[in-house]
Each structure stands twice: as structure tokens, then as C-alpha cells.
Amino acid sequence: MTTTAWNETDRLAALHSYDILDSEREAAFDDLTALVARLCDAPIAVVNLIDADRQWFKSEVGLGVRETPLETSFCRHALLEQDRLIVPDATLDPRFACNPLVTAPDGLKFYAGVLLKDEGGLPLGTLCVLDTRSRPEGLNPLQTEILEVLAGQVMNLLNLRKALAAGRRADADLMTTAAALAESEAKFRAIADSMPQMVWSTLPDGFHDYYNARWYEFTGVPAGSTDGEGWNGMFHPEDQVRARERWIHSLATGEPYEIEYRLRRADGVYRWTLGRAAPIRNDNGEITRWFGTCTDIEDLKRVVDAKDLLSQELSHRIKNIFAVVSALIALSARQFPEAKDFAAAVRTRINALARAHEFVRPHTDASRPTVGTMTLHAFLNDLFKPYATLAGRMRVTVTGDDASFDDQAATSVALLFHELATNAAKYGALSAEGGAVTLETRNEGDRFILVWEERGGPPVAGQPERVGFGSSLATVSVEAQLGGRLERVWAPEGLRVTADLPATALSRRRAAQSVA
Numbered sequence: 001m002t003t004t005a006w007n008e009t010d011r012l013a014a015l016h017s018y019d020i021l022d023s024e025r026e027a028a029f030d031d032l033t034a035l036v037a038r039l040c041d042a043p044i045a046v047v048n049l050i051d052a053d054r055q056w057f058k059s060e061v062g063l064g065v066r067e068t069p070l071e072t073s074f075c076r077h078a079l080l081e082q083d084r085l086i087v088p089d090a091t092l093d094p095r096f097a098c099n100p101l102v103t104a105p106d107g108l109k110f111y112a113g114v115l116l117k118d119e120g121g122l123p124l125g126t127l128c129v130l131d132t133r134s135r136p137e138g139l140n141p142l143q144t145e146i147l148e149v150l151a152g153q154v155m156n157l158l159n160l161r162k163a164l165a166a167g168r169r170a171d172a173d174l175m176t177t178a179a180a181l182a183e184s185e186a187k188f189r190a191i192a193d194s195m196p197q198m199v200w201s202t203l204p205d206g207f208h209d210y211y212n213a214r215w216y217e218f219t220g221v222p223a224g225s226t227d228g229e230g231w232n233g234m235f236h237p238e239d240q241v242r243a244r245e246r247w248i249h250s251l252a253t254g255e256p257y258e259i260e261y262r263l264r265r266a267d268g269v270y271r272w273t274l275g276r277a278a279p280i281r282n283d284n285g286e287i288t289r290w291f292g293t294c295t296d297i298e299d300l301k302r303v304v305d306a307k308d309l310l311s312q313e314l315s316h317r318i319k320n321i322f323a324v325v326s327a328l329i330a331l332s333a334r335q336f337p338e339a340k341d342f343a344a345a346v347r348t349r350i351n352a353l354a355r356a357h358e359f360v361r362p363h364t365d366a367s368r369p370t371v372g373t374m375t376l377h378a379f380l381n382d383l384f385k386p387y388a389t390l391a392g393r394m395r396v397t398v399t400g401d402d403a404s405f406d407d408q409a410a411t412s413v414a415l416l417f418h419e420l421a422t423n424a425a426k427y428g429a430l431s432a433e434g435g436a437v438t439l440e441t442r443n444e445g446d447r448f449i450l451v452w453e454e455r456g457g458p459p460v461a462g463q464p465e466r467v468g469f470g471s472s473l474a475t476v477s478v479e480a481q482l483g484g485r486l487e488r489v490w491a492p493e494g495l496r497v498t499a500d501l502p503a504t505a506l507s508r509r510r511a512a513q514s515v516a
Contacts, residue, residue, distance in 0.1 A: 006122050011079075012052055014122040018162045021049065021056050025283040028157050029059035032127075034280040036150050037061045038291055040112070040143045042129035047154055048075045048113075049125035062130075072101050075126045078113045084148075085126075087111040089134035109134040112144075114151040116158070124158075127151040146191055153184040198294035200231075202277075204287045206251045215294070220266025236262035236270045243275070254279055254287060263294065271298040342390070376405040376413075376506060380439065383414060387421055387430055395430055396421065400441035403448060404507040412477040413506070416486075419470045420452055420497060429457035429494055448501045454494035463490045 015021075029047055037045035044062035048055050055075055056067040070076050077095055078085035090096040090109050101108050113128030127150060139147065160181065192199050193213035201210040208227050216223055219234055226234060235243050239261035250257040257277040262270035277292030333343035377398050384396040405413075417439075421430065429435030435456035442449040478486040484501035 008052075011122045011124070014118050014120065015049060015051065015124045018124070018158055020058060020158065020161065021051060023058070025059060026161075027282060027288055029154065030282065031280055031289060032150050032153055032157075033059040033061050034278075035291060036127065036147060037129060038278060038293075039146050040129045040139060042110075042131050044108075044130040046075075046128050046130070047116075047125070048128060049116075050076055050079060050123075055125070072099055074108075074111045074130070075113055075128060078115060078126050078128070079123045081115065084114045085111065086138050088136050088138050091134070106132050108132060112139050112147060114147050116151060116155050118155075119159075127154050142191070142195070149184065149187045149191060152187075153181070156180045156184055200277075200292050200294070202290040202292070204289065206247065206290070218265060218294075218296070219263070234264050236264070238262075250277065250279075254281075257290075257292065260297070263296075271296050272301050273297060376403045376441065379405055379410065379413070380417060383417055384421060387425060395435070396437045396439060398439045398441070401443040401448075403441070403443065409482065409506045412481040415477040416474045416499065417452070419474045423470070424454055424457070424495075427458070428460075429454035432457045443503065446503050448503045448506060450499040450501070452495070452497040452499075454496070457494055460490050460492055460494060463488070 033045045033047055046057050046063065047059040048057055053070060054067050055070060055073045087093055087096065088110060090102045090111065096102050108130050110131040110133065111128060113126035115123045116125045116127060117123055127147065195214060198215040198218055199212040200208060200215060202208045208231055211226065232240055232244055243259055243261045246259045247257060259275050261273060261275060263273040265271050274295045274297045277290050279287040280289045280291065282288050329343050333340050380398050384394060387396055388394050424430040424437055429437050438453050440451045475486050478484045478499050482501050482505040484499055484505060487498045489496040
């Protein structure tokens with residue numbers, strides 16, 4: 001709902017009466033901004049005041065600037081709303097779709113802001129959070145309440161600051177404002193205590209001085225007993241040294257803290273927990289406080305472990321099937337000597353398929369295959385043996401620059417080209433008798449390029465309407481695991497796929513050793 005029950009002259013007069021524009025940063029505002037960013041899971045949070053020709057930030061997290069022009073402002077649109085403005089996806093909103101802050105690479109996509117109103121209801125600015133990813137669902141109810149409560153806290157701070165700086169308020173007004181601050185703090189504590197996560201905070205030196213109710217409910221310890229250094233004794237003995245060292249490292253470097261450990265529950269059972277914390281810094285970059293959370297992930301880990309075990313068991317059975325089929329063919333060949341050559345060719349293909357499967361199936365650390373000193377070309381030729389002719393002629397030809405290759409890249413590369421070869425055998429060049437594939441590899445300085453090109457297969461009608469699981473998996477293998485880019489061109493004469501990788505992606509262990 002929009003409103004215009006005010007005029008700009010009165011609004012600007014109200015804003016300037018606070019005498020806050022271009023003032024120094026203050027820890028009280030910075031703590032609130034950092035907290036709302038963390039609780040709303042947003043990389044950017046701002047206390048934003050709208051001047052005549054600019055928007056000025058009393059406090060900000062994730063921007064690194066103190067003001068920006070009004071032309072690109074989300075918050076100036078929020079002033080027209082009654083209480084708040086939520087923009088789930090700015091690229092779909094005509095008010096912002098052409099905004100350079102939205103159209104830029106990694107531009108802003110999500111905005112949620114609550115108005116900061118003075119006692120007369122005039123909007124001075126907003127407390128808002130922004131994200132570079134869209135959020136169709138917006139904020140959840142708890143996050144919305146948090147944003148509203150903390151916006152009230154910001155206004156209480158502004159009013160208190162105004163009263164102290166100007167010296168125009170009577171003692172009664174100061175007491176009222178202080179009471180409002182206490183009420184707002186009580187509301188914040190109530191929100192923190194209602195969260196399913198364990199919330200904690202420390203002084204800059206790491207001294208723990210706050211835990212929410214969930215911490216005491218989970219651990220069953222008396223209030224205050226884990227202040228200071230007492231928290232480490234709640235961890236599993238095997239995890240205490242590791243957790244302590246990681247926390248000391250974060251305190252020394254200022255890096256965010258993240259670790260999984262086993263935390264003792266009130267009944268004495270240790271539960272796997274994800275611990276995270278981030279520092280709050282002042283204008284000089286000095287850490288003023290740490291805020292952290294503990295999340296019980298025991299059930300999640302059990303689900304993941306069960307799925308991994310099932311996947312490994314299924315893959316193991318498939319591996320056994322390959323072995324049984326190969327043995328049956330060998331047995332049949334003894335009974336029918338005239339089929340000996342054919343049986344040998346089929347067994348070769350089955351064994352090659354089994355080796356390809358060994359690289360793409362899920363593994364534990366103990367079962368993971370080791371490539372050793374094998375080069376990329378040798379690995380790929382081994383992978384493509386199942387698709388050779390009965391006479392042994394390779395139908396996938398690998399040319400170009402060879403490269404060092406290790407087992408850290410083996411699974412990702414195998415997944416990509418196993419998927420491409422399988423699809424080519426079903427629908428592409430390898431499905432036709434005269435079809436063939438070339439795979440050219442090129443070393444271009446800090447990049448390594450692999451180009452898969454099919455010829456002689458059925459005509460390609462165009463890009464498929466549906467992306468299958470295998471194609472999605474191939475994309476993830478290149479872009480997420482190898483840090484590269486994958487491009488597909490559906491040319492009429494055949495599919496062309498280009499994988500553009502960092503040169504170090506194929507041999508990360510050697511690259512790490514050279515840096516060390």
C-alpha cells in the first residue's frame with residue numbers, strides 16, 4: 001500500500017533535525033546492522049537515510065561506501081510505502097529492471113526494507129537488507145519480525161542520539177526513550193530465544209558473554225556456566241583441540257569461523273553440530289564483537305550417510321554385474337570356439353565400461369581410484385575404449401596438447417566425457433556406423449580447453465527442450481568441481497561441446513605443491 005500523506009519539505013526538515021548526516025560510524029548502529037544481516041541471511045544490510053539528492057548510510061555491511069546517488073536507490077521507492085517494501089526479484093520489477101545496480105554482473109536481485117519514521121510518522125529512510133540472488137519467497141515471518149523490531153531499535157537510537165546531542169529533551173523524555181530501548185532489547189532477546197538455533201556472542205578477544213535460551217535448553221548447563229572458556233568442555237574430547245585451534249585462528253586473523261563438531265546434549269549424547277561465527281568491525285576495521293550460531297546437523301548427516309551408503313552399495317552391485325557378464329562371455333566362448341574373437345571384443349568393451357564406471361561411481365576415501373601418473377590423453381583413451389569398432393579402431397579420437405592428470409580431477413572429467421560418449425552412442429555420431437568424434441585439447445597459458453565435436457551422425461534438429469540429469473551432472477562437474485565453463489553448440493552437422501578449464505584444474509595436487 002502506498003501513501004503520500006506528507007510533503008518532501010517537511011520530511012527533509014525532520015531528517016535534518018536529527019543532525020546525523022555525515023556523522024562518524026557508531027558501534028550501536030553497526031552492531032544492529034551486522035545482526036540483521038546475519039539473521040536475515042543477507043550479504044548486505046544498511047541503515048539508510050534519504051537526503052534531497054543522495055542516500056547516506058549511517059551504518060552498512062557489505063557495501064563499503066557511505067553514500068550513493070538517489071537515481072539508483074531502492075529505498076526512495078520504499079518511502080512511498082506505508083511501512084515496508086519487499087522486492088523478491090528486481091529483474092522482474094519494472095521499477096528496478098534497468099537499474100545499473102541490478103543489471104551489473106552479480107547485481108542486486110532482492111530487497112527488503114522497513115521504514116524509519118519519526119514521531120510524526122515522517123519517513124527518514126529504511127533499515128534494509130539486500131541480496132545478489134532473488135528470493136521468490138521473500139523473508140520468512142520470523143525474519144520480517146526481526147527487521148521490524150530492529151528498525152524500531154534504530155529509531156530509538158536515533159531519537160536517543162538526537163536528544164543527547166541537541167540537549168533539548170527533558171529528563172522524562174530521556175527516561176521514556178531509555179525505556180523504549182530496554183523494551184526493544186527485550187524484544188530482541190525474545191526473538192533470539194525463540195530461534196531454533198543456538199545463538200552466542202563474544203567480546204573481541206573471544207570471551208563468551210551471551211547465549212540464547214536454546215543453548216541452555218540443548219546443553220542443560222546452568223546459566224552462565226559456559227561463559228568465558230567453558231564452552232570448549234561441551235565438545236566431544238576428540239573435537240576439542242580441533243575446535244579450539246580453529247577458533248584461535250579466527251580470532252587471530254578475523255576470518256569467519258565455521259566448523260563441524262560433536263556437542264554434548266543435556267542427556268549426555270553427543271550430536272553433530274555446525275558452528276559458525278562472523279566478526280563485527282568498527283570504522284577502523286577493528287573487531288568489536290563476534291556473533292555466532294550452533295546448528296544441530298546430526299539428523300542431516302545421518303540422512304546423507306545413508307544415501308551415500310545406498311549409492312555405494314548400488315554401484316558395487318553394478319560393478320559385480322560387469323564382472324559376472326564378462327565371466328559368462330568367457331565361459332560361452334569356451335563352448336563355442338568359433339565365437340572366440342567376437343567374445344574377446346565384447347569382453348574388452350565390457351571391461352572398459354567397468355573401468356569407466358569405477359571413476360564415475362560414488363566412492364569412499366578408501367575406495368576412490370588412483371590415477372597416479374597417468375596423462376589426460378591416456379586416461380581419455382582408456383575411457384573411450386568401449387566405443388571402438390570390433391576391429392579395435394577408436395571412434396573417439398583424442399588430439400592436441402596432453403597434460404598432467406591426477407585423481408582429484410579424474411571423477412569430474414570421467415563424468416563429463418562418459419556422459420557425452422553415452423549420449424553420442426544413443427543419439428549422436430556414435431549411433432551411426434560412419435560417425436566419429438574428435439576431442440581436441442589445447443593448453444592456452446592459464447587455461448586448458450577441451451573441444452568435443454561430433455560428425456557423421458543423425459542431423460541435429462536443435463537444442464533439446466528438456467535438460468536431463470546427465471547433462472546437468474556434466475555441467476556441475478565442469479563449473480562447480482573444476483571451476484570452468486561449459487558451452488554446448490547444437491549445430492546441424494553434430495554437437496560441439498567446449499570445456500574451458502583453469503590450467504591447474506587437471507592436476508591440483510601438483511599445483512598446490514608448486515605454490516608451497
